[in-house]
Amino acid sequence: MTDRSLHNQLLREVREAAAANAPLPGELELTARLGCTRQQLRNALAELERQGILRRRQGAPTTVDQVGLRMSVRLEDQFEHTVLLSRMGYEAEVEILRSEVEPLPASIAALLDAEPGSPALRSVKRWRADGRPAMLASGYLLLPDAAPRELDDSVFTAVTQVWNESLVWEVATPGAAALDAEQAALLERPAGTPVMTFELIGVSVSGRRLFYAFEHHLPEVVRYSFARTVRPPWDGL
Template sequence: MSDAGLPEPVERRLQRLWADAAERGGPMPGETVLASSLEVSRPAVREALVRLEERGFIHRRKGADTTVNSSLLGIPARFEQRLDSAELIAAMGRTPSVEVVSAEVGEVTLDEADAYDVTPRQSVLRTTKVWSADGEPVLVARDVVPVLTRVDPAGLDPVTPMPALARELAGEQVGWELVWPGADGLSVEDAGLVGRPEGEPAMTLEATGISRTGTICYWTREVHVRGAFRYALVRRADW
């Protein structure tokens, strides 16, 4: 299933308007003006503004202008924001590229079946990819997607973003992603893939994609080379 041809989400369009307001140091336009300029309903604008406020982009008060948090302009990546690896690298101002080291259909292990509540012997697509920024390896991703539909994994491009692969193979839209950040030394295999010394400290992210019905749509482990990315966590402090 492709997203081509679908209208751009209101929240994403509002985020561009937020960036314009943040750069000029002014407030966001009101709901009526936004709805008119974006050609969407006021309820749709209001819902998107609520999400932006929850993520710390704006602050709204009844009867006052919607102020913007311009400090976020310098933050390329946030822990609470899901970005595809290519988008993440591009957000750092670098050119992304990817090498698919392996892509094969196999079965879940007993440990995976227990950890992710899937049926033993369940078929899965396993991929290992190395992402580079300006030609420099910066991220190793080991992704696993259960094959719960009749779609042949061999006919899919393994570079396809994980949520799209999950729609094809697991048959459901991912609603949440549970992420466990950590730190570890580079294994022999990972060190070889990124050309760094074995044991060098690296950040790890273990994530599980879950549909709104509770289906596990994928799980992944990412190893981020030290110094390649700079993350931020934005949280409200209006206690």
């Protein structure tokens, strides 16, 4: 068993323990479940302890730090969703449901500071975690007149292919919504299911706004946290 495979399987055990508000099973039970040696398991446990996800004390059960687990997926971190899901221990895959060049709608053009009707690649993607739908995204990538016909699935790579510069940051606006019938069918959930939403605007090295997406994320698969500081009470006085 590879270290990555063991790490992913152990994270599944961690998520299940956290959901049940229970400690992890003992080492003997975990090695039997995961099909690894005790040394491999101890190395994997130590890595999750280093990340602040687990708490271990000699002679006591290993417990999950609920806050540490939440902080493993940070709202301010920028990853492809397949990478994000993999880091949480899921078997991740992405499906391209739609990909075609369309004129940029006026409402999106206003957000990207572009001309309405500019050529753009319209895409619809769905991510799966352990075979189950987890996220859905509909987006537009601005195109120059001579854009490559075959683009990478990753928007970060696709921007570089098209514009020869990197997508370096995103304006992300979180929200919540209820799935309509079409979205619910794609995510294999009942219509009206509540989901997290993210409206994203991707900005390149030169400051150009080149990418727009609206995403639906199932909160039972992944939840996001961010860290913020509190101003000293004397600031602003």
